[in-house]
Each structure stands twice: as structure tokens, then as C-alpha cells.
Amino acid sequence: MFRGNHPTRVDEKGRLKLPAEFKRRVDELYGPQFYITSMDGKRAQVYPLKEWEQIEASLSKMSPMDPVRKKFQDVTNFYGQMAEMDAQGRVLIPQKLRELAKVTGEVNVLGSQTLLEVVNAELFDAEMKKASGAVELTDADLMAFADKTKAVA
Template identity: 55%
Template sequence: MFRGNCPTRVDEKGRLKLPADFKRVVEEKYGTQFYITSRDGRDAEIHPMSEWEKIEEKIAAIPSFNPAKKKLLDHINYYGHATEIDAQGRLLLPQILREKTNTMGDVLVFGMQTFLKVTNREAFVNKMESEPMNEEDEKALEAFNL
């Protein structure tokens, strides 16, 4: 399981060096194949291929005429790219995704249980400051005993 946050950088060629804590999980559990995409155009998502295939199965179960499915497929395919981790532990983020999400230079990599989220460091800090947890959020989480 991926958890926590690791600040890192995306180099000038668009390669993200997987932080050591996350690389260890990948080596122990997932292998070298990944699907990198975005659902919203704000953050990049790095899915180990075995986890991504579970998502694809769920998507396949949704009727083809469902408008939300069509939108989701548009996003994940437009930004999406299957890739393999290289010998130095780096993943190439697709250029169109790097540009849209501004995931170049300083980034944060978050463990999101079954995938990694890559986001622009400055934009994320600004969002945390402008949208702090509030009482309504706390009440919503209480319903899940959190």
C-alpha cells in the first residue's frame, strides 16, 4: 500500500524518479508496468498496471452509453500512457499531462493506497491553505468512523 508524501522533482526530460519508500512497495508488490493518467487534468496518477486493470474492469461494467463513463474515458485516454519504470527507478510522465498539471520541477508524490498522485508542490500548498479542513468535512468523515 502506498502512503505518505515524498517531495521530489521531475527532470527536464519529464522523468520522475520514484521516491525510495514508494519504489520499495513497487518492487515488493507490483513490478515494472504502470499506467499514468489523470481524471481531472489537475494531478497525475501513477497506477501499477495490476491496479489499473481492476479500474478498467469496473469501467467496462458501466454501460457504454453512460455520459459519465464517456467523460471519464475521454480524460483517462487523453492523458493516459502505459509505461515501464527504467533501471534508475524513473517513470516518464506524458508531456501533455506534465504541461496540463504543471508537474515539472518541484512536485509532491502522495501515496493514495493503490496508486501515486503527483501534483505541483506550490499549487498543492496554496490549495491546502485556501481550503482547510472544516467542521462540515469532519462531520462527513464521522459517518465513516474517521
């Protein structure tokens, strides 16, 4: 499970050096292959290949004619590319995704359970801070979370 926020950089060649804590987890459980994509062009999503293959297995259970499957594949293929971690623990973020999501220079790498999300540090900070200047969950956010997690349990 990937957790937390680890600020780092995407270098001038578009390579993301995995933060040490995440790299340890990748080395322990997954190996060097990844599928890097996005659902919306705002965040790069770095899936260990084993996790992405589980998504593909779910997709294979759907009809190839299903419009939801088709759109999902179109979007994730548009942004996506395979990547392999090099000896220094770096993965190449696809150029189209780097440009659209602005994931160059200073970025935050967010643990999101089975994947890593890479966001532009400045844009993410601005998005997260409310009028008060604090990053917070409101009472309404917490209530919605409680309702949704009850439905899953």
C-alpha cells in the same frame, strides 16, 4: 497501500523518480508497468498497471454506450499513457499532463491508497494552506468524513 507525502523532482526530460518508500512497495507488489493519467488535468495519477486493470474490469461491466463510461474513458485516455519504470526507478509523465498539471521541477508525490498522485509542490502548498497559514482539517471536514465513512462501514 501507498501513504504519505514525498517531495521530489520531475527532471527536465519529464521523468519522475519514485520516492524510495513507494518504489519498495511497487517492487514488492506490482512490477515496473504503470498507467499514468488524470481525472481533471490538475494531478498526475500514477497507477500500477495491476490497479488500473481492476478499474478497466469494472468499466467492462458497464454498457459501452453508457455516457459515464464514455466520459471516463475519454478523459483518462486524453491524459493517459502507459509507462515503464527504468532501472533508476523513474517513470515518464506524459507531456500533455506535465504541461497542464504543471508537474515539472519540484513536486509532491502523495500516496493515495492504490495509486500515487503527483502535484506541483508550490501550487499544492498554496492550495492546502488556509488563511491561518496552516494545513488543517476543519470540524466540518471531519464531520463530513465521519458521515461518509459510516455509510461505507
